[in-house]
Amino acid sequence: MCGIYGTTIPYKEQEVREKLKRTSFRGPDQMGLKTYQSILGKITFGHNRLSIIDLDSRSNQPLEYAKNIHIVFNGEIYNFKEIREILKKKGHSFSTTSDTEVICAAYLEYGEECVKHFNGMFAFVIFDATKQLLFGAKDRMGQKPFYYYLNGKDFEFSSQISSIALFNTNLTISRNSIQEYLAWSSVPSPHSIFNEIKKLEDGHSFTFDLQNGVFKEKQYWDIDYLNPPNYKGSFLSAQDHLEELLSDATRIRLFADVPVGVFLSGGVDSSLIAALATKSTSKKIKTFCVRFNEKGFNESHYAQQVADHLDTEHEVIDCDYKEGIDLLDNFSFYYDEPFADASAVPSMLLAKHTKKQVTVALSGDGGDEGFLGYHRYNWIDKINIFMKFPYPIRKQMTKLITSVPNYRFKVAANVIDSKDIEEAYLKTVFSPDQSWMSTPNSNPEFEELKYLMHNNKNIYERAANFDIKTYLNWDINQKVDRASMAYSLETRSPFLDYRIMEFAQTLPTSFKYKSGNQKRILKEILYKHVPKSIFDRPKAGFAMPFKVWFREDLKEFVLDQLSLENLNSIPGIKPEVISSMIESHMNGSWNHYPLIWKLLVLKQWLDKNGKGFSIQ
Template identity: 65%
Template sequence: MCGIYGTTITYSDNQIKSKLERTAFRGPDKMDWKSYNYNDATITFGHNRLSIIDLDPRSNQPFNYLDKINIVFNGEIYNFQELRKRLSQKGYVFNTTSDTEVICAAYLEFGKKCLDHLNGMFAFVIYDIRKQQFFGARDRLGQKPFYYYLNGKEFEFSSQISSIQLFNEKRLTISTNAIREYLSWGTIPDPNSIFNEIKKLQAGHYFTYDLNTGKFKNEEYWDIDYLGKYKFTGTYDEATLELEKIAKDAVKMRLFADVPVGVFLSGGVDSSLIAALATKSTNEKIKTFSVKFNEKGFDESIYAKQVADHLNTDHHIIECNYKEGIELIDDFHHYYDEPFNDSSAIPSMLLAKYTKKHVTVALSGDAGDESFIGYHRYNWVRHMNNIYKMPKPLRLLAAKTLNIMPHYKLKVIGGVIHNKSVNDAYLSTLYSPESNWFEFEQTNKLHFEELKYLYHENKNVFERVSDFDIKTYLNWDINTKVDRATMAYSLEARAPLLDYRIVEFARSLPTDFKFQNKNQKRILKDVLYKHVPKEIFDRPKAGFTMPFKEWFKADLKDYVLTELNFENLSEIPGIKPKEVIKMINQHMDGSWNRTGLIWQLIILRQWLKNNGQGFSIK
């Protein structure tokens, strides 16, 4: 787990050093850069290393292999030992015990097809000396970030946008379209970024860049089976055994490291399963970590402790209060680089901060909800699906009636069921449906390429929304949140349920294996119950959230009213300050929960204040 950087643009050594220092938190163990001459030009590769596998300096990057290629790599290849054996049999010689060297040999052996052989989370760029080209890729599900600037023969890339941003005021402009997308969706969807000229390499894609011509080619190498071609034909019991087998292997692979490893344990199904399988995969006592909030309804730590006690782990509970929360908010822009609206990033950062004191790698339960239909909103889809079977006039009458009701939640429901289809209704729950506070027209929700995963008839609605969330919410939100939160404290997060074998297997299963009646994540739970008593989980599902609703009206009220006063709101492009202030007042008097809006604007205001100087907005 590291930070990578590279450029064909000429910068001074001090400028390169500054670019690497800007994201040194991603890899504090070793910072280095090297320049390579080709024709009459120069390439620079840089790297911030967080040493996880083969701690010896011989595995430092930028890494040269056989004088044929140079590489900078961020992430982990979990099956590198198996792949190394296969490549050794083909005559490749290895001088390290790192996965970096294995990527190099795999590239020389298989070319771009090397990606089919890698099981891991990664973003890397190879400089192929003979071909005079870059070959780069991002993992299948977008766990590791990759940003790039491209303008002919000017090419610059990095793990985080801030490294490219430095010394580039003349090249970059802040995107009004990105701000509009952020205000609508809470994030900036791939491949866009907050700057017009910087793009994200999409998950499951690779690129080639010809250094002589400046030609850039971007192609997809992996995708989920959204057409429903592959179907599991065995019994439910057979599927349960197969899932457990794959999950055990995924966990075991991710426990391998030359540094201490632990597990994030929320007490929910997903993280409890990972913790249970981890304890069965090693003779060492597993360290587990959870967050505790004092506010009623937000403290899940008691359930995490029950699981930890049953599994006999070395459990650590981290307490969070608003004072520490506000400190993390103030530093948020430094680590997240772009406006980002998921407030659970704060407890994620807190969890990472304290976990790092004990381990350098932590396994998480991310991706269980998307793959196995676990979110509350999927149960909501079940109700909506029935509502959309009603005659249209009756449904529209119900929507109109709800819209005039006094309670804001009823108004929201009325707005949702007013949509033309259940697909549109689901989509409207993911972006901001209100636009009366926008100066510009709201983002057209129908312009995303990823909508193809939702708008088709090859699968039922539950499978479609699950596919859509894997390609959007999981990638754009969850993976971004976890990567930045953990790397802020030089902690590597690994997610066994994001193993592409599990994702592909889940996509092949019949829906009722995952969601039967009201039983969500059915098959995942049944694997878990083999290891942890079912009674511990006999409770409503809880999300990983902070009590911002209460804090914004009490402990953080002055902070909110100061940060989002009329003057500061007037500096945010695209919004109507008077309308926003009305909405903030609704939150303060308790008539409408505006937590999302308040957090969203605090983060945007903070980013513009700390990053907007010197850049024009277009």
């Protein structure tokens, strides 16, 4: 796990070092910098290393292989040992025990198809001096970030946008991206907060021909979203096979030359990973969770029960508003783009304290998307009841429901007032009330809609596929990467093993969701290892008690930061409407904490990262 950088732009060496220094938290163990001569001129590669596998300096990057192959790589290839043995038989040799060399040898053997052999999370770029091209790729599930700037033959890439933005005078802040952020709470791929910088999408690779400046991007993997589930075996056989896959995915992610632990929230996903990790090693597993003092937000006692049963070395990390506000002060430094998932703050806190004991932590991310675990999948049942009524009748229902002064009723009315189930589902994803936006994003048009807008699968499967390509990619992966790398901690997610995602696509919906029982198959595997009684409770999210904090401890902070004068400096919003909504939150009549948090994050980013750039 590291930070990568590269450019064909002739920056001064000191400028490149400053770019690397800007994201040195991603890899504090070693900073590497090399310049190569190409037909285009100089190419510079840079790397901030977090040493995980083969701690020896021989594996430092940028790394050269077979004289003409040069690489910078961020991530892990979990099956690199198996690939290395195959490549040895084909005549390739290795001088390290790292996975970096394996990528290079696989590229020489398989060309651009090498990415299909890798099981891992990765973003890398290879300079092929013989072919005079750059070849790069991002992992199937999009866990590792990759930003790039392309202007003719000027090409610059990095793990984080801030490295590219530094000393680049050709950038403008995207007004459209701000609007997308206000709707999605993050900036969707392939866009970034800057018009001129793009994100390489999940499951994509690219080539950049240094002779003619031609950039070509292609998709090498995708979920099978058009074919309906086709698994023919029984529920029990599927359960056994899935447990084998999960056990192996967990086992290979425990391999490291540094200490490894597990995030344990006490929910189904993290508890299952902790249980399988415990079975996979003779060492005592270290587990970590966050505790809040506010009523309704503390789930740590459930994590403790799981830890006690599994006999892990468990640590509970306390979080209060003081540490929360300290993290907020540096939030935009690590997140680089406006990002409004409030669980990013406890994720940072968890990473900060976990890093004191381990360098790698396993998480349960991906279980909800792969196995229908989110609350909104349960809502589809309820929404479908209303969708059976003709639209004119639903329109009257909407008027009746909105007359009730309750936030939840307002959300429900907005969903019911939809032309079809697909539009209704989209309204559960977007902000239900966009009256405060100067340009509401009520009819979004984007590539990922194809995962939802077809009839080859039922609405549950289509909704989950849509979330994999949007929420998981644009939010969860970005949150986990930035929160963990802020403290030089590597996070690995067994559920995001592509083999598990592919198998989940084949399973009948009833194996994953039946009569309100979400993640059914995962629970049955879990109950083999941990008592079912611990999980007889509603699903809880990883949320901050901002609703309470904004009305009490952080009230003055919010009113100062989001004064009417400051609101007028934020693009894309209606300041007077928002000022009224903040007031209604403070007096307890409505819960507008998500909007308040979203605007606090945007204001901080504009104040700290947006100076010197025009908005276009």
